Amino acid sequence: MRNQFVIAVKEQDYVRRLADYVRDSPFSGLWQLTAFTHEEAFVQFLKSGYPVHGIAAQPCMLEAAAGILPEGVPVAALVAAPGQFPHYDELLQYQALPGLLQRMASLMAPASQGISGEQAVQVIAIYSASGGVGKTTLARQLVHTAAGSGQRVFYLNLERWNAVDTWLEAGAAQGDEGLSQLLYILQSHPGKAGEWLGRHSKRHALLRADYILPCSNQEDRMTLQSSDADAIVRAIAATGQYDLLVIDLDEGLNELHLAVMELSHHVIWLVTEDQAVQRKSQLAYQYGMQRFGERFRLLEPRLQLVVNRSDGRLYANRSIFKPAGAFLPDTAEKGKGTSAVLASPSYMAAVERLYRQLVKEEGGAPIADG
Template identity: 85%
Template structure:
């Protein structure tokens, strides 16, 4: 998992140059930037409780947020000259960007030590702007493929209407210890989350991966916040037991979806050849750009457009927001539950190719961070 570095500077041109430089530098593998140019938005973000691993801000921004700055988070003051704001570690705002970033890295060094286990975990989110396009089918097959390739995989389903009981083995989808209880532990006993996951995570024998049961109280999922989803994924990563987390999202596009996408190293955006499905994806993408701006734009390198139930012939004549990276055939469904997907050799082979493309297995590299 990348660290969340918050930058608060009033000059928009400055932060754009900084963001562009970070995106094309090795620091893009370490940091996820969240940028503010207005003090009010910066303060509101901190009040919302989003996870933050480091802050670099101008003095007036820090003064405006004095009452809500998170404890224990490394903070750097971006100053014009040394000695202007000695209450924090000072960084010259206007200096060569490599030197500035090295200074930020030094300030954030304690946070790096605290997230070593998270850094080894990759996260892939499967998303679609439409229902019924085969998203959960793809997520299951991706889980199975990764497990067959030697990865330790955890499956997280964050759909509002979680239908895991339709494909889990009989009795495996029922119980009192699911996401509702995990949320309670995260809020009341965060130091015991790892122990709780160790005792209550389930194992799917056929998919060869672990998972957690849905919310026992539907209201818990309906009121789930972005910070909750972020905490769930980070809790799984922090166990140190997994190499890959596959996250199954529903078709909304709000702060929760954005938070999960920002945690993800790759985001599979699934469509079909259906013009209505593709139009919905266009509209959702445009909405994401309008509502979330720079945060959403920074996700684009990680968005991987995949066309399901397609041989690629029709889609080649259409354009959504980027070229498709893979085409998946319709599944020849035989059997029930998870076995239905695993009994379709063409689909399995196509997902295997997609998996290798995502993790760049041939080059021996981890999933790209965008």
Template identity: 40%
Template sequence: MKRYQLAVAAKEQEYVRRLAEYIRDSPFGQQWQLIAFTNAKALGEHVEKGYTIDLLASQPGLYAELRAESMVAAEQLDRILTVALVLKRGESNGQQQELLQYQPLPSLLQGLLDIYAASAGHSSSAAAVLAPEEGAKVVTVYSSSGGTGKTALALHLTNAAGSQHCRTFYLNLERWHSAGVWLGNTHYAGAEEGLSELLYELKSQPEHAGQWLSEHRKRHSLLKGDFLSACTNTEDRITLGADDAARLLALIKKSGQYDLIIVDLDDGMDELHMTLLESSDQILWLVSDDEGILAKQSLAYRYGEQKWGARFQRVSQRVNLIHNRAKKNALPPTMNRDGIPYMPIALPEAPEWHNATSAKLLSSPAYRAAAGRLMNYMMRGGEQHAVNG
């Protein structure tokens, strides 16, 4: 595996030491080799000698000092992707992309990775199958009934993709969400800045919304993907319009920071749902053997055909049914009575989750394995209909 060269220029020796130790002991260190500098002269000599630097993260003061002292180094710096490590936004006067120097190191390193990937057009080999030519691929987990296991599947798929080094964002757009229960994460409950604030940025300062997303997204150690806290004001989600939802999804999709977006969508078939389904590259529609759920699925499908006509017909080409809570060793059907194909991988019943307090992400080995197989199937391309629509 090729190791890329990351040069960090910061005056604080203790900061540089801690950063080096963290990188050495983290997965980041498998791909990146750190070269650290605490003064402009040493960095200038390194640059002038022509050593490779794939990404330079420098305090604005040191960077300006280096350019002023060495014409040779200044010319070579123009060819190096540079990020400004700032104490507050705007310190680089718009000359470089900025990252806050003092933030959690995992977030800082992820920010550096995102900037480098967006600049170089890089994506992981696993993600390359998923990602379309422009922006991230969108996979929406949907059902016409509540309680079918959408959130469990969406979260497990996010983990499975992240485990394959696919840069993944989990977007929960349910009215009444349960992601916090699965993650055991109080931050998801909406106590911190999240979807409400991002929606405000999109309306009031759309040009800054991408930067806001980079600064406020969160990461969960089990999820292996990014997410935003739920709406601090529940009314923001209840009144969320189709246009705002489309702008939100487009912002994340085109940010250059992700290969895959997993949308956790609640039941419904209004303009909001149709807009999000139309924006999806693939739709996983959960059903089970329960006759009531199967009946609701069929009724919702026929309603979509009657209500939305050609729009729904186009969307339906990207729909695959997922057989959830399948009996042990049961094979999913190939197609339902409405002609919708099933994914060839079923999700098992998880007895570990019969007690609501024990329903935690990755707590069922059988379910986790099935979700992993499903993600691998999608990454490999699967059947022509299943992936390409």
């Protein structure tokens, strides 16, 4: 999993150029870039307590954040000339981007050493602004496809109303060793989270993937915070047991959704050809831009719009917020229990193409897309 690197500068064009360069460079597999051009947004982000592994900011931004910069996190001042802000390591803001990124990488070295085991894990989140569009069906088919290609996969369902018991093996969803207990371990004994996951993760024989049971206390899910979701994802990644983590999100768009999206290499935004579903997606996207600003805009390259139950013909003349990257046919085959996990051959083939498109599979190894 990538390190969280924060950039805070006044110039929006500078942020765009840097983000574009990082996205197409080898650093895209190591860093997740979060950028701010307003002091207030930068300060509020730091106050929110989101995990940060490195900060590079103009002196005015650092002065605004004095007293709330996270302890133990490398911080550098982006300066126009050396010697302007000697209290911090200095980086020349205006220099060739390859050189700047190398200096940033040196700055990040202490932080990156601590989570090197997470960096190999690819994260794909599946999201929709509307219910009933086939999100969980896609998630489990994607899991099965990835596992069939040799990937070690973990399926994480973070829906508020987690109904995995409708398709898990009989009795598998019963018990009190699920997300509620993992949250307790993360809060009380975080160092033991990996051991807990090793003992309590379940194995789905048909999907050939691991998962954990839902919250035994529904209130734990209803009060789940973005920091909790971040800790869960990082704990799973830190086990070193998985190549791919597929996260099933519910509709809505809040800090928890954003935190998961920021941890993800790809976010599949699922819609159908239904005009109401597409309108809800438009509204959700606009809301994300308005509420989260630059953080949401930086997610744009990771958002993959996928149209379900479609051959693409009706959608061709419609526009939501970006072109569709894939079309999936109706699953066609219905059923109950484990037999319903896998869908029709045409759907399976379409998901196979989507999977290879997302991970840019060459020789079976997934490649992170920044």
